[in-house]
Amino acid sequence: MAKTVTQEFVKGLWAEIPPFRLVLGLCPTLAVTKTVEDGIGMGVATGFVLVCSNLLISMLRNVIPSKVRIACYIIVVATFVTVVELLMQAFTYPLYLSLGIFIPLIVVNCIVLGRAEAFASKNKILPSIADGLGIGIGYTLSLAALGAVREVFGSGTFLGNPVFGPSFQPFTFMVQAPGAFVCLGLMLCLMNLAGKK
Amino acid sequence: MRELAKMVIVLTVLSSLSGGLLAMLREKTQDRIEQQVLEFVKGPAIRKILAGAANDPIADRFTLADGEAKRSFFVGKYDGKPDVVAFETFAGGYGGDVGLIVAVAVDTDQIVGVGVTTHNETPGVGAAVETDVGFIRQFTGLDIASGPKVTKDGGSINAISGATITSRAVCAAVGKAGDLYKRLKPEILKQLKTFSG
Amino acid sequence: MDSTIKLTVSHAPFWHNGSGISQKSYNILLACLLAVIPGIYRYGYPALGAVTLSIGSAVLWEFLMNLATRRPVSIGDGNAAVIGMLLAMMLPAVVPWWVVVIGSFIAVVIGKQIYGGIGGNPFNPVAVAMAILMLSWKNFLDFNTALVGYGFAFNPVDPLVLAKSFGPAAVKDFKLGDLLMGRQVGGIGSSFGLGLIIGGIYLMIRGFIRWEIVLSFLVGIFASALCFYLYNPNVYASPGFHLLTGYSLIGAFLLATEDSSSPVHFLPMIIYGCLGGMLTVLIRNIGSHVDGVVFAVLIINILNPLLDKIRPKALGKVAHHA
Numbered sequence: 001m002a003k004t005v006t007q008e009f010v011k012g013l014w015a016e017i018p019p020f021r022l023v024l025g026l027c028p029t030l031a032v033t034k035t036v037e038d039g040i041g042m043g044v045a046t047g048f049v050l051v052c053s054n055l056l057i058s059m060l061r062n063v064i065p066s067k068v069r070i071a072c073y074i075i076v077v078a079t080f081v082t083v084v085e086l087l088m089q090a091f092t093y094p095l096y097l098s099l100g101i102f103i104p105l106i107v108v109n110c111i112v113l114g115r116a117e118a119f120a121s122k123n124k125i126l127p128s129i130a131d132g133l134g135i136g137i138g139y140t141l142s143l144a145a146l147g148a149v150r151e152v153f154g155s156g157t158f159l160g161n162p163v164f165g166p167s168f169q170p171f172t173f174m175v176q177a178p179g180a181f182v183c184l185g186l187m188l189c190l191m192n193l194a195g196k197k
Numbered sequence: 198m199r200e201l202a203k204m205v206i207v208l209t210v211l212s213s214l215s216g217g218l219l220a221m222l223r224e225k226t227q228d229r230i231e232q233q234v235l236e237f238v239k240g241p242a243i244r245k246i247l248a249g250a251a252n253d254p255i256a257d258r259f260t261l262a263d264g265e266a267k268r269s270f271f272v273g274k275y276d277g278k279p280d281v282v283a284f285e286t287f288a289g290g291y292g293g294d295v296g297l298i299v300a301v302a303v304d305t306d307q308i309v310g311v312g313v314t315t316h317n318e319t320p321g322v323g324a325a326v327e328t329d330v331g332f333i334r335q336f337t338g339l340d341i342a343s344g345p346k347v348t349k350d351g352g353s354i355n356a357i358s359g360a361t362i363t364s365r366a367v368c369a370a371v372g373k374a375g376d377l378y379k380r381l382k383p384e385i386l387k388q389l390k391t392f393s394g
Numbered sequence: 395m396d397s398t399i400k401l402t403v404s405h406a407p408f409w410h411n412g413s414g415i416s417q418k419s420y421n422i423l424l425a426c427l428l429a430v431i432p433g434i435y436r437y438g439y440p441a442l443g444a445v446t447l448s449i450g451s452a453v454l455w456e457f458l459m460n461l462a463t464r465r466p467v468s469i470g471d472g473n474a475a476v477i478g479m480l481l482a483m484m485l486p487a488v489v490p491w492w493v494v495v496i497g498s499f500i501a502v503v504i505g506k507q508i509y510g511g512i513g514g515n516p517f518n519p520v521a522v523a524m525a526i527l528m529l530s531w532k533n534f535l536d537f538n539t540a541l542v543g544y545g546f547a548f549n550p551v552d553p554l555v556l557a558k559s560f561g562p563a564a565v566k567d568f569k570l571g572d573l574l575m576g577r578q579v580g581g582i583g584s585s586f587g588l589g590l591i592i593g594g595i596y597l598m599i600r601g602f603i604r605w606e607i608v609l610s611f612l613v614g615i616f617a618s619a620l621c622f623y624l625y626n627p628n629v630y631a632s633p634g635f636h637l638l639t640g641y642s643l644i645g646a647f648l649l650a651t652e653d654s655s656s657p658v659h660f661l662p663m664i665i666y667g668c669l670g671g672m673l674t675v676l677i678r679n680i681g682s683h684v685d686g687v688v689f690a691v692l693i694i695n696i697l698n699p700l701l702d703k704i705r706p707k708a709l710g711k712v713a714h715h716a
Contacts, residue, residue, distance in 0.1 A: 065204045072211055079215035083222060090226040093233035171496075173530040182504065189508065 005130045012134025018111050019142045019184070020191045025111040028102050029143060030180040036159050039147025040140060041095045045088065045103060047136020049080045050112050054120040054132035061121050073116045074107070081106045111135065149183055150174045235269070242298040242312030243283050247273035254283060259388045261381055268377070270385060272392050273300065273309075279392040281309050282385055286373040290366035292317035295326070297370035301341050301378055303386060311336045311371060318363050325357050326367060332357050336371060342379060344372045415512065418602050419472025422648070425593030426479050429644075432589055433582040437487035437544070441582045444494055445482040452478030452498040459507040473512050477501045480520040480648055483583025484641060484688075486540035493534050497523045516698070518652040521691040528688065537579045548577040554640045554684050562631040573638035584644040594647035603651040606663040611646035612637060614671020622679050630679055642674065645687035655695040662701035670694040 016022055019029045028046070033039045053076050057064075064072045085103045088096040096103065106112060115135055120128040151157055154174030156164045173179045235255050247254045250273035257272040257279070273281035283300035296315035301308060311333055318324045326332065335354050339345055345368050346352020349361060356364035378385070434441045456474035460467045468474075481497050505519025506512065528535055537552045544550065549567060556564045568578065576586030584590070598605040619633035636642060641649075650656060650670050657663050670690045677686025 064207060065200060067200070068204045068208055071208060075208075075211050075215055079218060082219050086219075086222050086226045086230070090229040090233060093230075093237045097237065169531060169534075171530050173526045176529060178526075178529075186504075186508075 005126050008127045009130040009134040012131065012136070012138040013141070014138075016135065017138040017142055018135055019139070019146075020188055022111070022114075023188075024114060025109050025139065026184075027105065028109065029146065030177070030184060032099055032102050033143055033147040033150055033180060034154070034175045035098075035151045035157075036144055036147040037095070038098050039143035039145075041088075041092070042099055042102065043136070043140025043143040045084045045099070046106055046109060046112065046139055047133070048084055049077060049106055050115060050136045050139075051129060051132035052080045052083075053077045053112060053116055054128040055125060057116045057120040058123060058125045058128035064121075069121065070113075070117075073113060073121075077112050077116065078107045111139065146180075146183060146187060149187070150179065154179065239271075239285060239296075239298060239314050242314045243271050243300075246283060246298060246300045246310035246312050247271070247281060250274055250281070251277065252279075257392055259391075261384050261388065263377065263381060268381075270388070272389060274392070279389045280304050282389065283309075284374065284377070285314060286370045286377060288366045288369035288373060290316060290318055291360075291362045295363065295366040295370060297367055297374070299341070299371060299374040301374075303382075303389065306341050306378075308336050308339050308341055308371070311367070313367070316363075318360070325360060326363055329357050332364065332367075336367075339371075341371075342375045344368075344375060415471040415473060419476045421600060421602050422476050422597060423472065423479055425597050426476075426483060426583060426648070428593040429586045429589035430479070430483060430583040432576055432586040433483070433487070436576065436586075437541075437582060441487035443491075444485055444487055444489060444582060445479065447491060448482035448485070448494045448498055449475050449478035451495045452481070452502050455499050455502040456507070459503055463507070465511070468511060471512065473506075474502055477506070477519050479583075480644075481523055483644060483648075484520070484524055484581040486535060486537050486580075487582050488540050488543065489534055493527060493531055497527050500526050513654045515654050517695045518649050518655050518691055520652075521649055521688050521695070524688045525692055528683075537581075541579050546579070548572065550579055552580070552640075552684070553578050553635070554678065557631040557635065557639075558678070558684055561629055562627065562635070565631060565635065568635070568639075570634050570638060573635070578639065580640070581644070584641050587638050587643050590643040590647055594643075597647070603647065604656070604663055606660060607651050607656055607667040608646050610664045610667025611650050611671045612642075612667075614668040615642055615646070615674055616671070617668075618672040618675040619679075622675065636675055636678065640678075640685040641687035645670070645674065645691055649687070649691045650694065655698055657698055657701045659702070659705050662704050665704075666694050666698065666701055669697065 012018075014021075018024050019026060025046070028042050032042045053073070056076050057073060060072070060076075081104060084106070085096075088099075088103060115131060119131050123131070148158065151159075152163055153171045154176075156162055156168045156170045162168075174183060232255075235258075240255055243254050252272070252274040254271040254273050257274070258269050259272070260267050260269050268284055271283040272279045273283065275281060280303050281300055282303060283298050285296055285298050287294040287296050289295070294315070295313060295318070298312045298314055299308060300310050313326045313333075316324065316326060318326065332355070336345060345354050347354045347356040347361060347364050347368055349356065350365070352368065354364065354368055430445060434445065452474045453469050456469050457467060460469070478498055478501075481501055482494070485494065485497070501519040501523035505517060505522040506515045509515045533539060538550075538555060541550065549556075553565050553568050553573070572578070574587045576588070578585055594603065594608060597603045598608060615636055616633045619630070619636040622630035623632050646667075650667060657666050670693075673690035673693055674686045677683055677689055683689065
């Protein structure tokens with residue numbers, strides 16, 4: 001149990017990287033990874049909520065009565081999600097438009113509530129922050145990777161810049177919903193292959 | 198009994214803190230969000246129509262009460278005179294309301310240009326209103342009160358092929374703009390004077 | 395079910411009757427030739443090129459995947475060649491080469507090998523590949539634009555497109571006999587109905603494909619198209635037209651009958667086939683796609699595990715506990 005803060009941080013990057021290892025938070029993973037930019041935006045938003053809610057819940061872990069803990073967690077998480085939503089509207093409006101309903105839906109993202117329940121409610125503040133940060137960055141990386149694959153093949157661009165010549169015929173399937181499933185499945189398959197050795 | 202009291206207190210305190218924080222943040226970001234919405238939703242269409250204007254039409258705006266509703270008007274200055282005003286109207290299209298910016302020259306009552314802001318039309322069919330320059334250009338120079346119609350309905354506007362309903366919606370929005378303009382013209386002229394100089 | 399069924403099982407050694415996956419594959423290939431050769435005759439060298447490229451690349455992908463997964467090389471069983479052949483049969487003759495190569499990659503690698511090779515795939519690999527290609531590069535797979543360079547002696551517009559856009563009145567010039575003889579634009583091997591029917595009947599007689607699925611699929615198309623036709627003959631095309639256009643025949647004979655993605659018992663096979671036919675007509679008449687066969691086959695593939703729950707009772711008695 002005596003894991004160091006660094007270990008708590010690092011585990012989120014590979015050993016417990018959310019969509020691939022924990023297979024959690026799949027709804028935004030599939031829905032908003034049409035482009036790298038959307039993927040990163042979603043990941044950063046979720047990561048921010050994760051760190052803040054982990055911090056607060058860890059601080060309050062001795063105060064919150066266990067019978068109403070889920071309700072308390074939801075309040076905390078929903079507050080930070082609304083903060084993110086307002087900030088995004090105010091400062092990165094185009095990103096807010098393209099993520100749309102999936103920003104408010106971070107409230108019900110099982111990663112956030114899962115980390116609160118499984119980690120932050122039982123650990124000290126510093127490890128909780130490290131855990132939130134690690135998982136958040138891991139989530140961002142996975143969404144960006146999935147977004148990159150889908151954007152490069154599906155639209156022929158990377159971060160909006162064309163990567164292939166003008167004769168490229170976009171593989172439209174990749175930016176459609178079924179393409180997200182197939183792509184995620186293939187990436188999971190490669191992850192398992194890499195983890196096997 | 199003590200446990201119950203604690204639950205109630207913790208939940209109440211958490212909720213009110215969260216509510217307070219969000220209210221504060223909302224207060225702080227409201228103006229900016231409004232600005233962003235104008236900039237990114239209506240901005241592109243307005244700037245395109247009023248491309249030659251010497252001022253920033255998004256910044257130079259005023260609101261008028263139209264019965265219950267409040268409407269924003271955007272001012273375009275040409276040759277130092279604020280004589281073009283742009284505003285948004287809506288009409289039902291194939292997939293919900295189509296938002297249309299109509300710019301009118303107040304001295305001649307002629308349409309300077311129209312541009313679609315928000316729509317939910319079928320991609321590849323009705324969604325062409327956004328890009329079909331030829332269709333949009335047909336409105337330029339018409340009298341605002343003329344109530345244009347598509348050729349199928351006995352008018353002079355050539356509909357976008359395969360998207361009669363969307364084309365009708367644009368015509369209807371122009372018609373509504375004409376009504377609105379007629380209703381509010383005295384006040385518009387009054388307001389415009391404050392922008393000259 | 396009473397116990398009149400007698401299963402006679404003798405002692406080992408058993409005699410293998412010589413049939414196997416490879417024999418099945420080669421028989422299917424043979425049957426396909428009946429439809430493909432007229433197609434090549436009609437569309438010329440590009441069709442020949444597409445067919446050979448499709449079969450060749452499918453076999454190559456299979457080989458590479460065998461190497462990558464360190465499994466015994468399985469190209470000898472001919473399944474990859476069948477996949478390549480079926481894929482080519484559904485494509486227009488002048489499809490760009492890279493579409494063929496990507497299509498065979500999707501079919502062999504994503505459609506089949508990912509699931510552990512032959513017999514493990516939940517979906518028909520060819521249908522998976524065709525669905526993805528159709529969603530991605532519609533313009534290359536659209537028969538009207540792809541085949542515009544040919545001077546045909548018949549109306550060079552896809553009859554299904556005509557019927558969908560302009561109603562059945564636009565396709566009254568297509569005689570059923572002409573459609574049967576392949577006088578319509580379509581895939582290399584999917585437009586010559588007579589060849590498909592003869593080849594399919596041969597395969598059914600030899601037992602390589604199940605007649606229950608084929609027949610119920612065709613009945614499904616016919617019956618549901620008939621309902622639409624009787625409801626409003628001015629809007630919906632006749633059942634015979636639906637049977638002989640698009641991918642109906644190739645779907646019934648060769649896509650729906652794929653082994654590992656179709657049921658094995660009588661009643662499930664009938665339900666599976668009928669549903670496939672009905673979905674095809676529903677997608678054609680109501681949905682937004684021109685041809686629904688590929689999607690219908692994929693949907694009934696999903697249902698397959700569920701349908702396989704309907705099975706005969708196991709032999710022997712089950713003790714009843716109080």
